[in-house]
């Protein structure tokens with residue numbers, strides 16, 4: 001017993017309830033909230049998507065996040081040890097839950113490096129350049145814009161990528177309480193203030209009203225079963241990613257959570273924070289792009305390039321746009337940084353536990369692997385741009401196999417394990433630890449046994465049924 005206590009105290013953990021909530025929210029709030037959510041909301045009928053998203057957030061997202069945090073806290077182990085302890089037959093899931101973040105981390109940091117580049121560009125007064133610069137290539141037919149020119153090189157993207165990885169690594173090396181918790185407690189409130197300030201400013205711009213209307217009011221014209229299906233699939237997919245589910249993160253963070261803090265209300269808080277940031281990001285981006293493009297919805301359907309190409313153009317035309325642009329990219333950098341820290345922690349925790357090495361050395365191992373794998377993604381957009389895997393660039397390929405295949409499989413099997421093998425009581429007991437009730441228990445059971453597994457199958461199938 002004394003030994004166990006010793007090893008537990010050595011492992012470290014969050015020092016307060018607020019610290020835990022803000023660290024988990026730091027993981028959840030990321031690029032997904034800031035560029036992906038607004039653009040999906042705009043694409044799938046504004047208010048209607050918001051409504052579907054909210055319903056799923058408080059039911060589906062809540063149940064999955066609660067499950068992962070409960071598994072982590074009950075076992076007190078890194079993902080590999082945790083899944084094995086829940087059920088030996090599902091031990092393989094622990095490895096899957098480590099491989100997923102190990103594969104996402106490198107390319108997420110490459111994108112983090114891009115964001116860092118934009119932050120530096122705006123802070124050094126180059127925002128206008130980011131909006132308008134063009135570059136002629138050796139091929140007379142091809143001109144590049146600021147973004148495509150930047151990623152087509154090796155040197156700069158590699159440099160920013162390395163700096164970005166090291167920034168996150170320093171925090172992880174400092175440990176859970178002194179590193180992750182401290183940084184999140186400072187950065188998350190800053191991030192929230194920034195996003196509120198930028199949103200308020202955007203709403204005062206001439207013509208913002210039409211964009212807000214488009215974003216908030218449901219559009220039921222040509223409503224059909226197919227449209228409903230697609231909206232639900234998009235909302236579920238987004239939610240899953242946005243709440244950092246099935247990446248081993250919530251299990252790992254849960255393992256550092258204090259036993260006497262309430263689980264259910266903590267999960268609710270994380271969920272509200274994550275959804276609020278996504279909603280506010282939409283209030284910034286949708287009206288801003290709407291004004292810029294004179295209401296042309298096409299402009300909102302740009303996907304990844306929305307943030308790197310369209311937003312700088314929007315800032316260029318906006319009064320005080322350079323300042324707002326700089327603040328915006330600081331915001332995105334902070335959001336992405338706390339997410340990559342959480343990915344790094346999952347893998348580091350496994351290395352510490354399995355190889356019994358000090359945190360510092362475990363971090364070094366993770367950094368080396370991340371740098372090597374990340375370079376593949378950097379090269380994939382530059383010197384190896386001809387290389388494709390399943391018709392995708394290297395970065396897009398890593399994104400696809402993790403998000404569309406491995407994560408839904410992990411979440412599906414986790415639901416089966418909890419819902420049918422060890423039974424939901426496993427989680428319920430952990431929620432009830434030190435609490436007198438589990439308010440949403442009925443809904444929780446239905447979600448884990450029926451709705452969540454079906455939604456996971458839906459996500460796995462969507463790449464094949466997008467044409468309905």
Ligand code: PHE
Pocket residue numbers: 027028029030031032033104108241242243244247339340342343
């Ligand atoms: N939840 C993050 C987001 O919304 C996604 C993410 C988290 C990705 C952690 C990687 C690691 O952007």
